[in-house]
Amino acid sequence: MDLLLDVGNTRLKWGLHDGVGWQGQGAVLLSALDGFRDVLAGLGPIQGMLGANVAGATVGGRLGAMLEACALRSAWIQPLAEGYGVVNRYVEPARLGADRWAALVGARALHDGGALVVTSGTATTADVLDAAGVFQGGVILPGLDLMRLSLARDTAQLPYSDGRFVTAPRRTADAIVSGCLQAQLGAIERMFRLVGGEPGAVCLLNGGAAATLAPHLECPVRVVDNLVLEGLARMRVVA
Structure with a gap:
């Protein structure tokens, strides 16, 4: 074990x-x-x-x-330039986050087509993995809760409060929740365009905010628990 x-x-x-x-x-x-x-x-x-x-x-x-x-x-683990079916195209492969590398390996083990690999935790990462298993690059942005906390911390009249997602909000609390969620969704959907033309392309979504994001994404999405652990398991099996 x-x-x-x-x-x-x-x-x-x-x-x-x-x-x-x-x-x-x-x-x-x-x-x-x-x-x-x-x-x-x-x-x-x-x-x-x-x-x-x-x-x-x-x-x-x-x-x-x-x-x-x-x-x-x-x-x-340390990220590699190539391994476990994934080619790492980062300018300095070793500087890719270990969690992002493991998530890419996990994604490749679970899906052999193109994928946008998204982890939605304290930070949100969205990494492009093409159908050949080549990591083309990705983005990092503040996570959903971190966005809301930054508004509460750095503004005088935008508190961290309970709101709900509304297409056209008419309350401040709803405007904050909806704005932060729309920012996350927009970044993910824009990144998905880079791989969406490939057959079978899907957004592989994991992390604490996955259940909140998934119902609103306008791209093919599959929620996967613990992609980093899936990647580590793959590494152990291959080793």
Whole structure:
């Protein structure tokens, strides 16, 4: 059994994979990272670990110590110029985020056509993966909640309040929610145009805001849980 870790900006997501399928998944807030010790204690025998860490060296070190206490060696991926069916066209391939690289590998394992690979978390990323498995590039923008928080923090009269999505809002709370959501949808749909002409092209959408975004997207969309973990599982199987 392998332990796979997706260490993001806000949460650590974990999965147990036996080489065929998932035997368990879960998440822990980084603000409560010490609670992961209890998770590890209840997982049972683990053969190896592989993870993607974008939270920084301090978090990585804390996790390494927890894993070492369980007789596990921490192994963190680095993006490659090519591997696992994906060609990385980033100007400096090693500077692509480890989470984005793993999500691209996961997307390629799940879908052999063109795809826009979207992760909607603290930040939203939208990466173009063509039908040949070539990552052509992508964008990063503030996530849905971060957009709303920035308005509340940096403006005097636009509070972080509950609103709803409306096509033509007539209340401030609705205008904020609708504007932030439209910004996300517009960026995703514009990026999808870069791959939408390929047969079978789809937006592979994952992340905390996926359920909010998916019903409003005007492009083919497939919601996939934990694309980063799917990519890590692929890497372990191939290795």
